[in-house]
Amino acid sequence: MKKRGLATRAAHAGGGGPPLGPAGERSHNLPLYLTSNFSYPDSASADRAAEGEAYLYSRHANPTTEAFERAIADLEGGEMAVAFGSGMAAVAAATFALSAGGELLVSESLYGGSTELLRDLGPRHGITPRFVPAWETERVRAALTPATKAILVETISNPMLRIPDLPALGALARERGVALIVDSTFAPCLIQALAHGATVVVHSASKYIGGHGDIIAGVTVGDRPTMAQVATFRKLVGAVMDPLSAWLAVRGLRTLPLRIERQCATAARIADVLATLPNVKKVIYPGRTDHPDHARGKTLLTAPGAMVSFELPDGPAARRFFDRVQVIARAASLGEVASLLTHPPSFSHKALSAEERARFGITDGLLRLSVGLEDPADLEEDVRQALAS
Ligand code: PLP
Numbered sequence: 355m356k357k358r359g360l361a362t363r364a365a366h367a368g369g370g371g372p373p374l375g376p377a378g379e380r381s382h383n384l385p386l387y388l389t390s391n392f393s394y395p396d397s398a399s400a401d402r403a404a405e406g407e408a409y410l411y412s413r414h415a416n417p418t419t420e421a422f423e424r425a426i427a428d429l430e431g432g433e434m435a436v437a438f439g440s441g442m443a444a445v446a447a448a449t450f451a452l453s454a455g456g457e458l459l460v461s462e463s464l465y466g467g468s469t470e471l472l473r474d475l476g477p478r479h480g481i482t483p484r485f486v487p488a489w490e491t492e493r494v495r496a497a498l499t500p501a502t503k504a505i506l507v508e509t510i511s512n513p514m515l516r517i518p519d520l521p522a523l524g525a526l527a528r529e530r531g532v533a534l535i536v537d538s539t540f541a542p543c544l545i546q547a548l549a550h551g552a553t554v555v556v557h558s559a560s561k562y563i564g565g566h567g568d569i570i571a572g573v574t575v576g577d578r579p580t581m582a583q584v585a586t587f588r589k590l591v592g593a594v595m596d597p598l599s600a601w602l603a604v605r606g607l608r609t610l611p612l613r614i615e616r617q618c619a620t621a622a623r624i625a626d627v628l629a630t631l632p633n634v635k636k637v638i639y640p641g642r643t644d645h646p647d648h649a650r651g652k653t654l655l656t657a658p659g660a661m662v663s664f665e666l667p668d669g670p671a672a673r674r675f676f677d678r679v680q681v682i683a684r685a686a687s688l689g690e691v692a693s694l695l696t697h698p699p700s701f702s703h704k705a706l707s708a709e710e711r712a713r714f715g716i717t718d719g720l721l722r723l724s725v726g727l728e729d730p731a732d733l734e735e736d737v738r739q740a741l742a743s
Pocket residue numbers: 440441442443445465467468508512537539540557558559560561570571572687702
């Protein structure tokens with residue numbers, strides 16, 4: 355059967371429930387199985403659950419969570435997905451499962467929490483992280499050694515919005531027999547990284563996928579053998595996504611293509627407005643021709659994302675702007691229906707040293723805007739007034 359379009363598949367994400375009554379009627383919406391346990395009619399059926407052939411306990415598997423996993427696997431074009439209690443748990447599971455006992459090449463432009471995880475906990479758990487400018491494939495190639503087990507990048511990086519050359523990295527990873535782990539949190543449904551050679555795609559579903567700022571969740575997608583490894587890690591660490599969050603994430607998924615399309619369009623408009631305003635030293639948006647990865651983004655992504663970073667002259671100017679916004683909310687995260695503004699040196703990248711921040715281009719004047727679904731004119735007016743005076 356012909357594969358239907360992304361928006362159609364998203365609108366039907368999760369499906370409905372099993373037949374309920376004599377007419378075959380069923381819940382049109384996804385049922386929420388808010389249960390820790392599953393019970394059995396007899397010992398033979400309990401034995402089947404213990405053998406892994408049936409539901410046993412929601413830390414192992416739950417039907418609502420599985421519906422979310424199937425929907426994400428479908429959107430990413432992967433065989434199987436494994437859902438987690440947070441994006442960080444998903445990043446940890448993928449990196450620990452695929453690079454333990456070896457080296458992990460880590461992009462220098464990454465969410466600060468991921469950098470901190472691998473820099474601080476990696477070596478204690480048998481992973482040697484080495485930081486590389488992942489958007490320069492030749493630098494990645496030069497950094498590979500026989501001990502390298504995996505490479506970790508973000509499709510659009512946090513907060514510098516760098517876009518690595520995924521097809522080239524995918525080919526390099528295949529050639530050298532290492533795993534390529536791609537965090538696509540900033541580009542949900544803008545790219546299918548597995549088709550470009552990623553071994554595993556990771557998302558923080560707390561962001562665009564949930565979309566409403568009401569869950570903390572994560573997910574990994576890949577082939578069955580790799581996901582089986584990641585699922586074992588999840589089961590034993592207990593970093594599982596809860597069924598209520600899975601249900602909310604499925605609801606979020608249904609509008610994801612529509613939200614992201616509108617958010618990307620508004621982000622492009624706000625980026626262009628910011629570029630005309632006095633005191634804005636630099637606008638960082640992959641949709642603009644002055645972005646270093648503009649051409650690559652145009653080839654790889656269906657749209658340049660809905661995150662806009664920009665630099666004001668210094669820390670005090672950034673803090674003043676932060677204090678003055680009225681429509682945009684001051685908050686740490688991103689990807690929800692409301693626009694959110696963060697100051698990366700004070701929030702997402704606070705745990706990095708001043709030297710690391712400088713090396714990764716995160717200046718004190720840097721702000722990161724997650725563009726939401728408000729009327730674009732109101733957002734435009736908000737950034738104008740926050741910069742005036
Ligand atoms: N990956 C990226 C790119 C992020 O921006 C974040 C959070 O900001 C995470 C992973 C971690 O996700 P969570 O907050 O759901 O643990």
